[in-house]
Amino acid sequence: MSSFGGRMAEYPSLSIDRFDRDNLLAKAFFLSHCHKDHMKGLKAPALQRRLECSLKLRLYCSPVTKEILLTSSKYKFWENYIAAIEVETPTQISLVDEAAGKKEDILVTLLPAGHCPGSVMFLFEGMGGTVLYTGDFRLASGEAARLEWLHSGGRVKDISTVYLDTTFCDPRFYQIPSREECLNGIMQLVGSWVTLSPYHVVWLNCKAAYGYEYLFTNLSEEFGIQVHLNKLDMFKNMPEILHHVTMDRMTQIHACRHPKEDYFVRANRLPCGNIAADGTPLRIISIKPSTMWFAERIKRANVIVRTSESCYRACFSFHSSFTEIKDFLSYIQPVTVHANVLPMGKTYEEVKEILKSFCRKDCGDEAVYKPLGKLKRWRQSFSNEGVPSSTDGDIDGLFDDYHVIPVKRALCVPPPSPPTDRREPDDEVLVNSEPPACFIPEFHDCEESNEEDEEEEIDGANAEETSAPRASGGAGQRAGGTASEETIAPSWHSFFQRERDEDWEREMAPHSPKLFSDSEDGDSTHSIPSSSQSTHISERASQGSGLETE
DNA sequence: GCGATCAGCT
DNA sequence: CACAGCTGATCGC
Numbered sequence: 001m002s003s004f005g006g007r008m009a010e011y012p013s014l015s016i017d018r019f020d021r022d023n024l025l026a027k028a029f030f031l032s033h034c035h036k037d038h039m040k041g042l043k044a045p046a047l048q049r050r051l052e053c054s055l056k057l058r059l060y061c062s063p064v065t066k067e068i069l070l071t072s073s074k075y076k077f078w079e080n081y082i083a084a085i086e087v088e089t090p091t092q093i094s095l096v097d098e099a100a101g102k103k104e105d106i107l108v109t110l111l112p113a114g115h116c117p118g119s120v121m122f123l124f125e126g127m128g129g130t131v132l133y134t135g136d137f138r139l140a141s142g143e144a145a146r147l148e149w150l151h152s153g154g155r156v157k158d159i160s161t162v163y164l165d166t167t168f169c170d171p172r173f174y175q176i177p178s179r180e181e182c183l184n185g186i187m188q189l190v191g192s193w194v195t196l197s198p199y200h201v202v203w204l205n206c207k208a209a210y211g212y213e214y215l216f217t218n219l220s221e222e223f224g225i226q227v228h229l230n231k232l233d234m235f236k237n238m239p240e241i242l243h244h245v246t247m248d249r250m251t252q253i254h255a256c257r258h259p260k261e262d263y264f265v266r267a268n269r270l271p272c273g274n275i276a277a278d279g280t281p282l283r284i285i286s287i288k289p290s291t292m293w294f295a296e297r298i299k300r301a302n303v304i305v306r307t308s309e310s311c312y313r314a315c316f317s318f319h320s321s322f323t324e325i326k327d328f329l330s331y332i333q334p335v336t337v338h339a340n341v342l343p344m345g346k347t348y349e350e351v352k353e354i355l356k357s358f359c360r361k362d363c364g365d366e367a368v369y370k371p372l373g374k375l376k377r378w379r380q381s382f383s384n385e386g387v388p389s390s391t392d393g394d395i396d397g398l399f400d401d402y403h404v405i406p407v408k409r410a411l412c413v414p415p416p417s418p419p420t421d422r423r424e425p426d427d428e429v430l431v432n433s434e435p436p437a438c439f440i441p442e443f444h445d446c447e448e449s450n451e452e453d454e455e456e457e458i459d460g461a462n463a464e465e466t467s468a469p470r471a472s473g474g475a476g477q478r479a480g481g482t483a484s485e486e487t488i489a490p491s492w493h494s495f496f497q498r499e500r501d502e503d504w505e506r507e508m509a510p511h512s513p514k515l516f517s518d519s520e521d522g523d524s525t526h527s528i529p530s531s532s533q534s535t536h537i538s539e540r541a542s543q544g545s546g547l548e549t550e
Numbered sequence: 551g552c553g554a555t556c557a558g559c560t
Numbered sequence: 561c562a563c564a565g566c567t568g569a570t571c572g573c
Contacts, residue, residue, distance in 0.1 A: 001564075036565060044553085167563080207560085209564050259566080262560080290561065318563080344562060557569085 001037045002136070002165075004340040010128030010161060011106065013095055017135065024050050027095040030108075031061040032135025033119035034068045034210055043074045051081050056096050058083045062110055064118030064238070068210065071234040085110050087120060088149055109149045113137035115165075115318045116211035117241070123149060129160040132332065134340070136165045138320045140178055141327035150332065159334045166339040166351055167319040173293040173343075176321035177303050179214075185303035186215065186287060186314045187222055189537065194223060194252045199280050203270055204255040205288040211318045212255065212289065213241050219253055220244030228254040228272060249274035289316030302538040312537075329358040 006018025007026070015026035020041030023029075032038060041047055051057055061069070063084040069075045070082070085091045090109045097103070106126035113119040115136040122133045132150075144150060150157055168176070177185075193200050204227070206212040216227040217240065226246035235241040249256075249272045258264055258271035265271070265286055276282055292303070292315040303315040320328065329337060337355045342348060 035563090037563095205560095207564050208566070211564090289563095291563070292561075313561090552573090554572090555570085558567085560564100560566090 002340050003342055004163065004338075008124075008128075008131055008133065008161070008163060008338075010131045011124055011126070013097075013104075014106075014124070016122065016133055016163075019047055020044065027056070027097065028093060029057070029059040030122055030133075031059055031065055031069070032113065032122065032133070033116050034065055035116065035136065036209075038135065042078075048077055051077075054098065056098060057081060060085055060093065060108065062087055062118045062120045065120070066118075067237055068118055068234050071236075087112055090125075090149065111147050111149060114139050114143075116209070117213055117238070118210075123157075123159075130157055131161045131163070132159050132334070133163040134165045136167070136319060137328075138179075138318050139324060139328055141324050144328050144331040156332065159332055160336065162329065162332055162334040162337045163340055164325070164329065164337050164355065165319060165341060166325065166343060166355070167341045168291075168293070168317075168321050168343065169325050169339065169341075169351055169354060170343040170346055171322055172295055173291075173322045174296065175294045175323050176291060176317045177294075177315050182303050182315040182317075183215065183218055185537065186289075186316075187219060189285075189287065189304050189312060189314070190219055190253065191223060193283075193285055194225060196283070198252065199276055200283045200285075201252045201254060201270065203265060203284055203286045204253065205261075205265075205286050206255050207289075208257055212316075215289070215316070216253075216255060217241060217244040223253070225253050226251050228256050228274075230256050230272075285310045285312060287312045287314050289314050291315070291317045291319075293317075293321060304537040306537065306539040326358050329355065333360045335360050 002017060004017060006015045006020075006023040008014065008016070013027040014030060015023035015028075016030040017032055017038035018040055019029060023041065024046060031042070059078060059082045061082065061084060063086065066082050066084040070079055085108065087110045090107050092105055092107050095104045095106060104127065106124055106128075109123040109125075110120040111123060113121045113135050115138055119135060119137070121135055121137060124131045124133070150159075190202050193202055204212070204215065206215075213235075216229075220226050221244065226244055226248070228249055228251050229245050229247065232242060232245055232247055235245065249270070254270050254272060254274075256270065256272040258273075261271040264273070265284065268281060268284055269275075270282070270284060274282075287304075288311070290313045292305070292313065305313045307313055337359055339348065339351045339355065342351065
């Protein structure tokens with residue numbers, strides 16, 4: 001959760017991701033993405049009043065963020081005060097002091113942050129120097145090098161300060177499997193289930209927040225099955241998402257929510273209450289995206305963990321891991337860095353100390369901080385009214401070496417580890433060189449591990465301990481169900497006959513499914529085909545009743 | 551009645 | 561397994 005106060009020392013008249021208290025006095029507002037903890041005060045009457053009294057005040061964000069924000073009626077009043085800025089399009093903004101009549105121009109560039117739809121980082125350039133506010137982000141190691149606007153003249157820009165998403169800035173979160181690895185694991189699990197029969201459905205237990213959309217679109221694309229959501233209006237102008245989601249409950253992949261969803265799922269019901277038209281009980285598995293991390297370098301990661309008979313956790317993170325943060329910051333090499341988030345159980349000083357080690361070092365008389373050069377050209381500028389006032393499409397000359405990885409500053413890093421080396425996360429950095437002139441602590445050797453109590457290895461003996469009795473008088477919940485949630489009888493059968501009509505009938509065994517069980521209890525019907533080696537699904541004996549829904 | 555804050559619970 | 565946000569209780573206005 002962001003604890004950033006909203007303002008940066010270098011540009012104190014801007015407010016970012018906080019809109020309460022002193023931030024109300026800002027000359028311009030910025031929203032990095034649409035998560036509530038970055039929107040504090042954004043719908044407060046005090047801010048509404050402030051807007052109505054000013055001709056100049058604008059909220060700057062990405063076009064997607066604007067779309068999402070304005071979909072919510074609570075934020076509709078922003079309609080005339082939002083200036084969407086295209087991503088990766090340097091844009092000039094005039095900050096006007098309406099009382100003093102003074103004006104200051106800054107250049108802002110939105111960089112894709114990989115956190116959720118519309119999420120961006122803000123790169124500010126102006127009299128306060130070059131400052132990067134990351135918002136929340138997840139970039140894989142090496143991705144900073146591909147962000148054009150972090151560079152100039154083939155080199156990384158001279159960035160004085162970074163305001164950084166430090167959610168996982170703790171060696172405990174040393175490594176998180178990549179987006180692709182996680183997605184592949186989930187795809188295989190989903191695929192191995194939904195192909196068994198039309199009655200095999202998956203419930204993705206996603207939090208009520210943006211950021212899972214690429215999961216939905218990829219699953220839908222792969223299996224030709226749209227994902228059921230409670231509402232879609234926020235995606236109405238995003239066809240690339242809209243095509244893959246649906247409000248039709250008659251589908252095999254669900255990410256719908258219900259306040260009592262755990263009750264539903266325990267009773268073998270989907271949160272939306274959907275059932276098969278012919279009364280055949282659905283076979284539901286739940287997959288809960290969670291952050292799973294690895295304190296040590298391990299060769300093969302389990303990105304899926306089975307927690308009970310029909311419940312799985314799948315690795316999923318919208319924040320960069322410790323390694324990714326380190327890579328990002330080491331590449332940017334700012335003079336100073338501020339933590340936007342205090343990771344659980346860490347003090348600000350501890351985080352600061354870690355971050356400092358990734359920043360630019362004071363090495364003797366090497367030029368440490370060069371003043372900002374002349375600003376280059378920009379494509380488009382906004383007047384204070386938020387209207388694009390000019391267009392200058394010619395930016396190509398700025399970055400003709402686009403495909404060449406820009407050269408980093410040659411600071412503080414002696415051979416044999418030249419600064420231009422791009423390290424892969426797996427490279428063994430700690431063995432290959434003398435300590436650099438500026439000693440950089442490494443965290444590779446940390447002994448911390450989340451593995452000890454996780455028991456992620458397959459435990460066939462316990463894996464079937466899932467028919468344990470319900471903790472409570474669960475008998476009151478009949479699978480066939482309470483009548484209140486059902487409305488119209490869905491034409492389940494015909495729906496799927498369009499899609500595929502063979503193969504599944506023979507799979508419709510009457511026994512209860514035992515998923516991914518390696519045990520030989522004789523009732524196992526579900527196993528990931530040969531691909532299980534690459535999926536890294538592990539079983540974990542359920543600690544509780546075996547009927548947990550998370 | 552509304553908003554802010556916090557505990558509790560995913 | 562730790563992110564993001566909901567619900568409900570409490571308090572102040």
